[in-house]
Amino acid sequence: MCEEKQWNSTQLRRYDLELEQIPRLYYTDPKIDELISLNKPVVITGSNIIKTAKANWTPEYLEQNIGNAGHTVMLSKTHKFKYFDESKVLNKNNPHGIEFTPPTRKTKMKIGEFMRKLREWKPGNDRLYLQQPLNNTIGDLLVRDFINFDWEYINNKQSKHNWGPLTSNLILISQEGNVTPCHYDEQQNFFGQAYGYKRCILFPPSDFECLYPHPVYHPHDRQSMVDFDKPDYTRFPRFKFAKGYETVVEPGDVLYIPIYWWHHIESLMRGGPTISVNFWYKVGPTSLEYPLKDHQKVSITRNVEKMLLEVLQDPKEVGPLLRSMVLGRYT
Ligand SMILES: CC1(C)c2ccccc2-c2ccc(C[C@@H](CC(=O)O)C(=O)C(=O)O)cc21
Numbered sequence: 400m401c402e403e404k405q406w407n408s409t410q411l412r413r414y415d416l417e418l419e420q421i422p423r424l425y426y427t428d429p430k431i432d433e434l435i436s437l438n439k440p441v442v443i444t445g446s447n448i449i450k451t452a453k454a455n456w457t458p459e460y461l462e463q464n465i466g467n468a469g470h471t472v473m474l475s476k477t478h479k480f481k482y483f484d485e486s487k488v489l490n491k492n493n494p495h496g497i498e499f500t501p502p503t504r505k506t507k508m509k510i511g512e513f514m515r516k517l518r519e520w521k522p523g524n525d526r527l528y529l530q531q532p533l534n535n536t537i538g539d540l541l542v543r544d545f546i547n548f549d550w551e552y553i554n555n556k557q558s559k560h561n562w563g564p565l566t567s568n569l570i571l572i573s574q575e576g577n578v579t580p581c582h583y584d585e586q587q588n589f590f591g592q593a594y595g596y597k598r599c600i601l602f603p604p605s606d607f608e609c610l611y612p613h614p615v616y617h618p619h620d621r622q623s624m625v626d627f628d629k630p631d632y633t634r635f636p637r638f639k640f641a642k643g644y645e646t647v648v649e650p651g652d653v654l655y656i657p658i659y660w661w662h663h664i665e666s667l668m669r670g671g672p673t674i675s676v677n678f679w680y681k682v683g684p685t686s687l688e689y690p691l692k693d694h695q696k697v698s699i700t701r702n703v704e705k706m707l708l709e710v711l712q713d714p715k716e717v718g719p720l721l722r723s724m725v726l727g728r729y730t
């Protein structure tokens with residue numbers, strides 16, 4: 400029987416993008432391994448990977464069981480939560496940083512205060528996004544749920560596809576309508592959706608030239624400079640050629656976000672709070688096999704930018720040197 404959909408398209412933000420669907424496959428389907436080995440995204444459905452989270456993790460349950468520590472909560476004046484690396488911001492003990500006005504603020508909050516602020520939220524208030532690494536501060540029931548994830552399935556994928564060690568699991572509690580803007584991570588990611596619905600838009604690493612990442616030394620390193628709500632086609636003309644893939648993940652789904660794939664993730668508008676848990680895997684230094692994969696080329700560009708900054712010291716000199724090296728000679 401076809402389940403009635405729990406959401407409708409008016410809850411999705413509208414972007415000037417052509418989007419294909421990310422395949423949704425039942426967890427026993429061997430095509431899942433084919434896609435993962437090709438570093439392509441896939442939604443794994445019907446599995447027990449995060450079954451206990453799907454069964455138990457409601458906002459009320461987390462309020463009771465996530466633990467009594469202060470949790471990291473991001474605050475934003477807009478619906479966008481654009482990540483930035485604090486270590487790259489100019490400040491007294493970082494003379495090489497660059498001028499930067501952080502778009503979000505980090506604070507610590509007990510879960511009760513966070514949930515109250517969500518319930519009492521009004522337009523004009525800061526929006527909230529809670530993230531909590533699964534560590535020894537979380538409550539016993541959450542530890543039990545975490546232990547009862549289907550680790551046999553997860554570890555089988557990790558070893559079959561030569562992922563490195565699991566580096567962290569983040570629990571994410573988002574306010575409805577929040578957006579994590581388009582960025583890539585240097586880790587393989589099993590993105591589990593426990594409660595509520597999230598729309599995920601992904602682009603392959605080969606779309607690097609259409610998504611204009613900030614310079615590597617910028618606090619918004621790895622984040623796209625393009626504002627999806629209002630793209631500046633003069634500065635970013637190739638954005639119109641970006642070829643995206645999308646899906647709306649529902650409770651129990653696990654989306655495989657391949658390393659270096661761009662992803663924009665939004666909690667559906669008017670869909671209530673959402674709860675996700677991700678699994679990040681660091682990959683060791685891979686030997687370069689030819690022809691190089693697209694994500695390896697992105698990694699090479701990062702090394703060039705880092706080396707140039709190191710030797711030039713002044714961030715403002717990196718662009719001009721690259722330009723003089725390339726214009727008229729390689730273009
Ligand atoms: C935006 C936020 C809260 C944040 C602020 C400051 C530092 C880190 C982070 C951070 C890290 C991961 C996510 C989860 C997910 C995006 C999503 O689900 O919204 C994602 O990108 C991934 O799993 O790779 C979200 C965040």
Ligand SMILES: [Zn+2]
Nearest residue numbers: 582583584662
């Ligand atoms: Zn990410």
